[in-house]
Amino acid sequence: MRFQGECFRAHDPNWAWSPLSGAGAALKGRRFNWPGLETLYLSRTFNTVFREVSGGFAHRLTPQVLCSYDVDCDDIADLRTDSDRAALGVDLSDLSCPWGNALIAGREPESWSVVRRLRAAGHAGILVPSFANGATADDQNLVLWRWGPNLPYKVVVYDPTRRLPRNPQSRT
Secondary structure, three states, rough: OEEEEEEEEOOOOOHOOOOOOHHHHHHOOOOOOOOOOOEEEEEEHHHHHHHHHHHOOOOOOOOOEEEEEEEEEEEEOOOOOOOHHHHOOOHHHHOOOHHHHHOOOOOOOHHHHHHHHHHOOOOOOOEOOOOOOOOOOEEEEEEOOOEOOOEEEEEOOOOOOOOOOOOOOOOO
């Protein structure tokens, strides 16, 4: 499917100069990427961003930079509903697996096998429900393995007043 819309991301202020980077996710791996695979994790709403950043738990948030992104990407696998997942042969349990526990135990999370298969089939990313604590059906994420400034995988950070730093040493 083609996804067109606005998405959001909250990230570490130390990376505010590189809001389109997937390098942080590539450091150790996450639910939908293994170490070395740069991945851009975006949320469909502000509420989802905050659930994801806090893990859905009620505690104080560390400082974050919240950015808005304009997205126009082809080849997205829609995994939000049972019928969408069934059409692609994906089990919800594989997506929602306790990936952190698997990594701690030295095992590969089940979600990574889904990612391998979908990437091999030509998908640039996935549209998935959020698995953060307290997430509802309205909480959804867009996870991208291919993105850039141009179609068919266009992602642009919204910064019309150029407030984001331009390099690691700058503040504006």
